[in-house]
Amino acid sequence: MDSIAIRDAVEKDFEAITAIYNEVLLNSTAIYRDEPVPVSERVAFWKARLAQNYPTLVACDGDSVVGYSSFGDFRAWPGYRFTVEHTVHVDAGRRGRGIGSALVRALIPRAAQSGKHVIVGGIDADNAASLRLHERLGFEQVARFREVGFKFGRFLDLVFVQRRVE
Numbered sequence: 051m052d053s054i055a056i057r058d059a060v061e062k063d064f065e066a067i068t069a070i071y072n073e074v075l076l077n078s079t080a081i082y083r084d085e086p087v088p089v090s091e092r093v094a095f096w097k098a099r100l101a102q103n104y105p106t107l108v109a110c111d112g113d114s115v116v117g118y119s120s121f122g123d124f125r126a127w128p129g130y131r132f133t134v135e136h137t138v139h140v141d142a143g144r145r146g147r148g149i150g151s152a153l154v155r156a157l158i159p160r161a162a163q164s165g166k167h168v169i170v171g172g173i174d175a176d177n178a179a180s181l182r183l184h185e186r187l188g189f190e191q192v193a194r195f196r197e198v199g200f201k202f203g204r205f206l207d208l209v210f211v212q213r214r215v216e
Contacts (some may be wrong), residue, residue, distance in 0.1 A: 105121070
């Protein structure tokens, strides 16, 4: 982790971000989606977050992006305005080295600075590594939605975790 720097994403990072996203999408149940996305879609995702003053962070090893995280609105209705939902993904060859934890840890003060009260995450129930990561960071499991996702020919359970940002 000594060589990893976390910073705000810039447009030139999105080829690497898209590669990470698509690898996760194609090889795991961490993203409930079937088809890879083009770089333009990830750039649109980033620009939408920027328009709301929400961060997209990257973890870099030198010039290489090795992970990213972000948050956005949890739900669109005004009563949820103090809650955000985050995402975090790390390059397959760099997982298990604390990069994901560092990326989520860096989001928490940014959520507080944005006036948010709670940060949530939706995690596939079989993703034990992500569930452990979030538990170590003070998130608690608050809901399990049975068979709400479908991927790789099977129904998937989704676990929601949350923590306060103060």
